[in-house]
Amino acid sequence: MAGSIRFSNPKTLAKPPGYSYVVEASGPGRTVYFAGQLGLDMENKLVGAFGDFRAQCVRAFENMELALAAAGVAWADVVKINNYVVDISVNIAIFREVRDNYLNTKAPPASTTVGVPALARPGALFEIEAIAIVPDKAAKAASGGAKKKSKASKKKKR
Numbered sequence: 001m002a003g004s005i006r007f008s009n010p011k012t013l014a015k016p017p018g019y020s021y022v023v024e025a026s027g028p029g030r031t032v033y034f035a036g037q038l039g040l041d042m043e044n045k046l047v048g049a050f051g052d053f054r055a056q057c058v059r060a061f062e063n064m065e066l067a068l069a070a071a072g073v074a075w076a077d078v079v080k081i082n083n084y085v086v087d088i089s090v091n092i093a094i095f096r097e098v099r100d101n102y103l104n105t106k107a108p109p110a111s112t113t114v115g116v117p118a119l120a121r122p123g124a125l126f127e128i129e130a131i132a133i134v135p136d137k138a139a140k141a142a143s144g145g146a147k148k149k150s151k152a153s154k155k156k157k158r
Contacts, residue, residue, distance in 0.1 A: 005079065005133060007107040018096055018103075019111035023079040028136040032071050036084070036127040037063040038119070046123050053091045057098045057126045064128050065102065073132045075102055080110045080131040087125070088115030095126065 004027045007020040025031075039047045039056025040063065048055025068074060083099075085091050095113065103109065109130075119127055 007109075018100060018105065019081075019108045021110065023110045025079060025133040030134050030136065032073055032132045032134055034064060034067050034071075034130040034132070036082075036129040037061075037067060038121055038124045038127050039063075040121075046121070050123065051125070053087075053125045054094050054098065056124065057091075057095055060126050060128050061098060061102045064130060068130070068132065071132070071134070073134050076104060077132040077134050078103070078109045078130050079133050081112075082129045083111065083113040084116050084119060084127040085113060085125070086116055086118060088113075091125065 004025070006022075006024045008022045008024070009015060009020055010022065013021055037060045039059035041047050041059070046056060047059045065075070068078070081103075083095065085095055092113070092115075119125070
């Protein structure tokens with residue numbers, strides 16, 4: 001984590017389901033912005049059968065995890081996510097289930113989820129973007145440099 005990151009939910013607001021209302025970051029580190037990720041494979045094709053929200057959602061989170069790793073970032077460094085869900089009334093429960101396999105549910109990032117009629121890619125049903133705060137090398141060395149793996153990554157290795 002950067003010098004100091006604090007996840008909080010003011011007691012004056014109802015407890016949020018699966019995200020934090022406020023994330024404060026201070027101290028040494030860098031901010032990394034990640035573009036939206038879709039459920040695309042390496043051939044740039046949507047995964048799963050036509051309309052398979054779960055397959056696309058899982059792949060979008062996996063793709064984000066790959067983008068995070070390429071920048072030397074872990075889900076534990078993510079302080080904000082934005083999610084775009086087609087047919088949100090049908091897909092929100094699946095989104096939350098998938099999300100909770102990747103994020104720290106004890107201190108989740110701030111999050112905004114929006115129901116949209118469509119995404120820029122025809123047939124795409126879910127998109128996630130993220131912002132992370134990454135410690136500088138001195139701060140990372142002082143904290144031991146350990147990065148938290150997602151629950152989904154841990155399950156894959158079993």
